[in-house]
Amino acid sequence: MRTPEEDDFAMQTYMIAGGAALAAVIGYVSIYNRLRRLAVKVEEGGSDIDVALEKRYDLLSEEIEAVKKFLSHEYETYTAVTGLRSGADVTDKTQEGGALTREQADAINEAVAAQSAKMAEIKTKLAQQRRGKKSGAAGRKLSAGEKIGLLSSIQQSLGGVGTAVNALAEQYPVLYSSVSMEHFQRSISDVEEHLQAARRLYNANVSLYNQTIASFPWLVVARIHGMEKAEFYEIDDKKREFKVNFD
Template identity: 25%
Template structure:
């Protein structure tokens, strides 16, 4: 029973591999039929791109005549894919072609066909991998050899085509990036703009000092503060001023007094002279 089961498993894998390859072949033929119509459509707008169009047709002819093994077919199809990619890049330079309905329909159909080819390739390669593993493994390899079941080739692009291109912007010497110089001890770093030291905040003037903004208490530009000393009113002057105001007294300014001090009328009665 084990022998029969292993034999049927190998036969099933081989049939699945062949069927998946036939599906890929159908999609490849459809792709080959779409490309001439695409080339003719582009030729009507891009008459100066004859070299690119000829490259596409030559690559198509090589892919059609490739036949043979999956590896040979994959190599020819890879060349055709590159030629079609260059054609699409050229078509981007022609806005009228990009707006043409026939070109857009062919482009969409070609993209759908290539998607089906890629999907079929993945399924085919997975089936081939499973079949080849059983053909190489013991004891299934003995049964495969007895019934003439052999390994199959993968349908895949060349390693060079599958590798991602490396972009190198170097000009032959390593690029270095210089950081800003460290500040020197005791002074600013070279090339740095010196910063002026911060000015200390000016304290708000107390009442009675110059610039306080209160009328009659030493504000510059007023009659009361024109002759006020720089240090403000003398001690007790504010209290005397309030008392004088209550008794109807008025502060007098004596311009001839030293320092421009204020003179206040006395609240005491004059003493009789001796």
């Protein structure tokens, strides 16, 4: 039979062990919650980039549609005039006041069609990003790194279309007055600033998250829950150099 002193010692031992276990649980939960908060900030940053790219896509789509409407009006004019004049007179008429010739309108139409095809490809990528699944692999979800890589690819593609449309407007200044190109370019510039701000915030959150999961004791909890390093959002500037020729 134990003495009262032994009972007191045993009780103290249980209390110390229980306190240590409780402290360990509280510490574990605290570390996990911090990691989850950092991970959520990274996810939110990626979503903000996605929103900015969606806006940029929408503005470019509207700009291209505006050019198409302008061309449609030009072609209607050619058709109407052709019924009254000879082909030579039509060409002379369309060159008055800096307007387009039929050949120029055809060249613009061909260039716009090419950019419309690229926009269709970008739309597919945006839908894939929204679904979060890899094309051609049913049920296979995109990893966080693949999603960021896809967003980067979308931005590069949008940059290519934007460069092509701007080059088109520079080669045919009549588009500036007829399609309000400056309005679209200002709006796209604003979205680009939003995109750059979102990119900086995302990368800052990724940096903090990656540093945290690489430090003890957070790395222990991160490994237990399969938390891996997040990918930075990077754009290869060399890939954004587009050569455009509408001759």
